[in-house]
Amino acid sequence: MTTPTRMPAVFLSHGAPTLPIDPSLPSGAFATLSSELPRPESVLMLSAHWCTLQPVVSTAAQPETIHDFYGFPRALYEIEYPAPGAPETAQRAAALLRERGVPVDEEEHGIDHGTWVPMLLMFPHADVPVTQLSIQPRADAAHHFAIGRALRALRDEGVMVIGSGQITHNLRAADFSARPEDADPHVAEFTDWFEDRLAARDIDALLDYRHRAPHAQLMHPTDEHLLPVFAALGAADDDYTLGVQSLGTYQRALAMTNYVFGSAQR
Structure with a gap:
């Protein structure tokens, strides 16, 4: 029997729901990223858009495509992403979470746009099984890092653990008519700090980003869109290699950066 390739852990800035249909957004970059990664046997996605009080996994065998947004073009609501579920992965x-004493529920849940938008772009044939694990916005970064640590073994079983959110996410500061070159300079100060701390593997600083990162409150008035990165970071090796795919800043305040936490072990 062939041993599965150890999967990287990944964080994706999934952008606006319109990413698949708006040519001004960097949708093609997700296909490029996918081509550079090993193909997973399944994906476990932690999306910023499934929020619960305690962790919940989806055991849906054929998850529905959830259009969890309002006021967008009709074409977006017509998109279906019919990937099979991954109930065994769920x-x-x-089981791994419970071994660490983390209570977790199971239910049949569809895939929200934080999952199906990047999956559609990375795996357009909908042939990679996918399941979701919820995040807990009332809990902190350390909680989500611990969740990722509990899931680390999945990476040796052909499962790609992906956190899907946004590296900066302040819709109140967004200007939807802005050009990429109109980006708020505070965005780069925050993202540069975050990338530097990731490169240094400074976990303590990252988990305390609210107090240490420049403009943290401005970039994340609420941090549900950043919490998935800590789960991906937790699932990574202690000596991970860092891959960065920087896609620019849109609507003045919404940066899109993807991180790949790779392994030196082959």
């Missing part, structure tokens, strides 16, 4: 994730 149950394995639940």
Whole structure:
């Protein structure tokens, strides 16, 4: 029997729901990223758009495509992403969490746009099984890092653990008529700090980003869109290699950066 390739852990800035249909957005970069990564046997996605009080995994065998947004072009609501679910991956994730004393529920849940938008761009044939694990916006970065640590073993089982959110996310500061060159300079100060701390593997600083990162409150008035990165970071090796795909800043305040936490072990 062939041993599965150890999967990287990944964080994706999934952008606006219109990413698949708006040519001004960097949708093609997700296909490029996918081509550079090993193909997973399944994906476990932690999306900023499934929020619960305690962790919940989806055991849906054929998850529905959830259009969890309002006021967008009709074409977006017509998109379906019919990938199979990954109930065995979900149950394995639940077992790993329970081994660490983390209570977790199971239910049949669809895939929200934080999952199906990047999956559509990375795996357009909908042939990679996918399941979701919820995040807990009332909990902190350390909680999500611990969740990722509990899931680390999945990476040796052909499962790609992906956190899907946004490296900066302040819709109140967004200007939807702005050009990429109109980006708020505070955005780069925050993202540069975050990337530097990731490169240094400074976990303590990253988990305390609210107090240490420049403009943290401005970049994330609420941090549900950043919490998935800590789960991906937790799932990574202690000596991870860092890959960075910087896609620019849109609507003045919404930066899109993807991180790949790779392994030196082959």
